[in-house]
Amino acid sequence: MVMQAKTPASAKKIPFNKENRDAPHDKKRKIGRDIFGVQVMSEPRVRVRQAFSSVNSRQQGTGQSGEKDPSTTPGNNQDKKMCDDAGTPVIMNKDEIEALLNLKMKGKTKFDFKGKSEQMMEYIKRLRMCIRGLQESEASLILEKEHLIKQMHDERRDHTQTEELLRQKQNELENSILELKTTIGALEEKLKSLESQKQTLLAERESDAITLKKATAEIHRLTDESNTHLREFENANQQVLVLQDINKRLQEYNTSLQTYNSKLQNDSAAVAESLSKVQKEKAVVMETLSNVRAHSVVLQEQLNQAKASLQECANEKKIIMDADERLKAELQNALNNIKEKSSRIELLSAENAMFKETTGKSATELELLNRKSHNLEGKYALQLEELKSLRSQLELANHKIQITENALLHHRSDGMEKNMTIEELTRRLSESEERVREGELLRKKLHNTILELKGNIRVFCRVRPMLPDDESSPCGGDDVPVIQYPTSTELLGHGIELIQAQGQKHTFSFDKVFGPEAGQEDIFVEISQLIQSALDGYKVCIFAYGQTGSGKTYTMLGNPDDIDQRGVIPRSLEQIFKASQELGAQGWSFQMQASMLEIYNETIRDLLAPTSKCETTGKQYTVKHDPNGNTSVSDLTLVEVTKWKEVSSLLQRASQSRSVSKTAMNEQSSRSHCVFTLRISGLNESIDQQVNGVLNLIDLAGSERLSRSCVSGDRLKETQAINKSLASLGDVILAIANKEQHIPYRNSKLTYLLQPCLGGDSKTLMFVNISPDVKSTSESLCSLRFAAKVNACEIGVPRRNTLTRG
Numbered sequence: 001m002v003m004q005a006k007t008p009a010s011a012k013k014i015p016f017n018k019e020n021r022d023a024p025h026d027k028k029r030k031i032g033r034d035i036f037g038v039q040v041m042s043e044p045r046v047r048v049r050q051a052f053s054s055v056n057s058r059q060q061g062t063g064q065s066g067e068k069d070p071s072t073t074p075g076n077n078q079d080k081k082m083c084d085d086a087g088t089p090v091i092m093n094k095d096e097i098e099a100l101l102n103l104k105m106k107g108k109t110k111f112d113f114k115g116k117s118e119q120m121m122e123y124i125k126r127l128r129m130c131i132r133g134l135q136e137s138e139a140s141l142i143l144e145k146e147h148l149i150k151q152m153h154d155e156r157r158d159h160t161q162t163e164e165l166l167r168q169k170q171n172e173l174e175n176s177i178l179e180l181k182t183t184i185g186a187l188e189e190k191l192k193s194l195e196s197q198k199q200t201l202l203a204e205r206e207s208d209a210i211t212l213k214k215a216t217a218e219i220h221r222l223t224d225e226s227n228t229h230l231r232e233f234e235n236a237n238q239q240v241l242v243l244q245d246i247n248k249r250l251q252e253y254n255t256s257l258q259t260y261n262s263k264l265q266n267d268s269a270a271v272a273e274s275l276s277k278v279q280k281e282k283a284v285v286m287e288t289l290s291n292v293r294a295h296s297v298v299l300q301e302q303l304n305q306a307k308a309s310l311q312e313c314a315n316e317k318k319i320i321m322d323a324d325e326r327l328k329a330e331l332q333n334a335l336n337n338i339k340e341k342s343s344r345i346e347l348l349s350a351e352n353a354m355f356k357e358t359t360g361k362s363a364t365e366l367e368l369l370n371r372k373s374h375n376l377e378g379k380y381a382l383q384l385e386e387l388k389s390l391r392s393q394l395e396l397a398n399h400k401i402q403i404t405e406n407a408l409l410h411h412r413s414d415g416m417e418k419n420m421t422i423e424e425l426t427r428r429l430s431e432s433e434e435r436v437r438e439g440e441l442l443r444k445k446l447h448n449t450i451l452e453l454k455g456n457i458r459v460f461c462r463v464r465p466m467l468p469d470d471e472s473s474p475c476g477g478d479d480v481p482v483i484q485y486p487t488s489t490e491l492l493g494h495g496i497e498l499i500q501a502q503g504q505k506h507t508f509s510f511d512k513v514f515g516p517e518a519g520q521e522d523i524f525v526e527i528s529q530l531i532q533s534a535l536d537g538y539k540v541c542i543f544a545y546g547q548t549g550s551g552k553t554y555t556m557l558g559n560p561d562d563i564d565q566r567g568v569i570p571r572s573l574e575q576i577f578k579a580s581q582e583l584g585a586q587g588w589s590f591q592m593q594a595s596m597l598e599i600y601n602e603t604i605r606d607l608l609a610p611t612s613k614c615e616t617t618g619k620q621y622t623v624k625h626d627p628n629g630n631t632s633v634s635d636l637t638l639v640e641v642t643k644w645k646e647v648s649s650l651l652q653r654a655s656q657s658r659s660v661s662k663t664a665m666n667e668q669s670s671r672s673h674c675v676f677t678l679r680i681s682g683l684n685e686s687i688d689q690q691v692n693g694v695l696n697l698i699d700l701a702g703s704e705r706l707s708r709s710c711v712s713g714d715r716l717k718e719t720q721a722i723n724k725s726l727a728s729l730g731d732v733i734l735a736i737a738n739k740e741q742h743i744p745y746r747n748s749k750l751t752y753l754l755q756p757c758l759g760g761d762s763k764t765l766m767f768v769n770i771s772p773d774v775k776s777t778s779e780s781l782c783s784l785r786f787a788a789k790v791n792a793c794e795i796g797v798p799r800r801n802t803l804t805r806g
């Protein structure tokens with residue numbers, strides 16, 4: 001450590017000399033002092049100085065006089081002080097420390113050991129103080145250094161944060177400046193356009209002012225001109241007056257000339273008379289002729305003079321006449337001129353008036369333009385105000401944006417957390433939904449199994465939509481529908497209520513009830529499992545029962561060509577073909593045979609026979625049941641099918657052969673029971689297993705009251721046959737439901753054919769089709785009652801027909 005003993009003044013300044021440059025510690029200490037205050041740094045320095053100065057002064061005192069200087073003795077007050085008189089810290093330099101270290105102890109005498117040892121003790125004390133001071137100084141310096149490092153770190157951190165903040169602020173400011181610039185640019189553009197508008201208006205105003213000026217000048221000119229013309233007119237008038245006066249005088253002169261002329265002519269006559277008198281007297285007075293001749297010559301001369309004078313007068317008269325003429329012409333001209341000028345004046349006056357009007361208009365326009373310009377100026381000032389307020393709003397908005405952005409940042413982090421929660425919840429929800437779906441499937445399967453175990457015939461009820469000819473409510477209104485669907489939990493989707501005209505309500509419950517809104521797909525979803533089991537080797541029978549026109553054919557067949565309206569038969573076959581192909585991957589190969597028959601008037605007809613009418617072929621088809629519960633119909637056409645297209649053409653062929661006719665209740669009424677059968681035999685050689693399933697899809701003929709069907713003849717016979725077979729079906733169902741010993745299957749072809757389905761080991765499903773038509777209420781009630789009985793029938797547990805070969 002370098003220490004310098006300086007005067008208080010120089011110690012305070014610490015000049016930047018070489019020594020100082022070489023003393024980084026001192027520099028650091030100075031910084032430390034600036035940061036922590038003088039108290040921290042000054043104390044150890046003072047102590048060092050104290051140690052040094054005390055020893056130094058002792059040395060000086062001893063060295064110089066050899067006597068103890070009272071002012072430098074250890075016990076002296078000044079010596080005890082921690083700083084010098086000025087209180088300024090003294091910095092000890094290397095030389096001073098050297099001097100302190102090189103200090104020699106001198107006694108009063110050579111043998112003044114006591115004195116020397118006292119000095120030594122004092123010296124040691126001072127050295128110790130010096131060392132302690134140095135140690136303390138070092139410790140404080142270390143502390144200071146640590147503080148500084150810590151502070152430097154803090155400062156750096158603060159600096160980085162401040163820098164970051166500044167950068168953000170700068171970015172935000174740049175953005176807001178950009179936005180402001182854009183806004184200002186837009187506003188300046190607006191301002192420019194306003195200014196250009198203003199300029200245009202000002203230019204227009206100027207040009208209008210110029211036009212006005214020109215118009216005013218023109219008015220002035222015209223006014224001057226008109227004044228001149230007026231003056232000219234007045235002059236002309238005066239001239240006319242003068243000319244009239246001249247004319248008058250000339251006329252007077254002319255009259256006097258004429259008087260003179262007549263007087264001269266009178267005189268000439270008198271002269272001629274006197275001449276004759278003279279000539280007469282000539283003779284008399286011949287002698288006096290020479291005298292008279294001379295007198296005569298004089299007279300002749302007088303006459304000549306008179307004649308000349310007369311001629312002159314005549315010439316003068318002519319001149320005057322000419323002048324008169326000329327004056328007259330001039331007068332006329334003047335008059336014309338005056339007329340012309342008056343008309344011109346009138347014209348000018350009119351023009352003037354017009355100009356006045358025009359200029360008046362221009363002035364109005366100018367006034368308007370002025371007002372417009374004032375308005376625009378006002379608007380401009382307003383817009384400037386608006387701009388100002390917009391700017392302040394912008395600032396406010398920026399401030400708000402700032403706040404919002406801060407809030408947004410918070411919200412974003414919040415939002416991210418919430419998103420994560422939402423994602424988690426969505427995932428859980430989809431899992432739950434999946435579980436619900438699986439549960440629903442399982443529930444369906446279990447339900448089917450329970451039903452299978454119970455061995456009941458399952459019944460689905462389907463109510464078709466209203467058709468144009470249907471009536472919706474008993475009283476013809478639409479407030480109380482005939483069919484209602486209970487919404488209680490146990491009956492929802494299973495119950496149906498039929499309201500009779502008297503208001504009597506009949507409630508039924510089935511395995512499923514489909515309302516008019518249910519489409520073909522909704523129906524099929526519910527039976528697809530059942531169809532599937534035909535491939536597993538079960539006998540499956542689905543038949544549709546209901547009054548005519550209630551939708552049996554629509555349910556069973558629908559419109560095979562329309563993807564949405566395809567019924568149970570097309571959909572089932574498609575599913576079977578598809579599933580059989582899929583099972584092919586597991587080693588299964590299937591053979592399928594389709595057959596279609598109808599029972600018409602208690603006669604079986606092969607709908608796929610090359611010639612469909614049995615009457616023409618004369619074939620008698622008989623139904624046979626083997627001990628295994630398999631049914632066959634003799635001579636029935638069996639067609640191998642492998643795909644839906646083949647079945648589709650078979651269905652078309654069959655539909656052409658089917659007994660269909662128009663009744664009062666249905667345009668296309670099926671007059672027979674139609675049975676489509678698909679025999680399925682599957683073989684899996686890899687597991688040596690064989691399955692034989694049967695799928696019977698039956699569209700029964702519609703039950704109908706003879707009174708309502710309004711048929712006769714053959715149609716009546718058909719209806720009776722249909723009703724008889726359906727009654728037999730009812731009897732069979734009743735017997736099964738009552739668990740009677742004898743079941744009358746043989747009472748009709750239909751019941752006999754359906755025997756394995758009704759009383760055997762097949763999976764049987766009946767659709768009871770209902771019409772919502774109020775006119776069909778009683779038929780619907782019958783159908784529903786019948787269906788309820790069917791639902792109660794226990795037909796035994798379905799059995800899978802499988803064989804394990806070998």
Ligand SMILES: Nc1ncnc2c1ncn2[C@@H]1O[C@H](COP(=O)(O)OP(=O)(O)OP(=O)(O)O)[C@@H](O)[C@H]1O
Nearest residue numbers: 464465548549550551552553554666669670701702
């Ligand atoms: N669910 C339904 N949706 C739309 N229309 C239907 C529905 N059910 C039946 N229909 C229509 O009602 C009319 C009668 O239906 P359908 O021919 O199927 O009755 P049916 O019970 O077979 O009559 P029948 O016993 O006389 O043959 C048809 O025009 C059919 O298109």
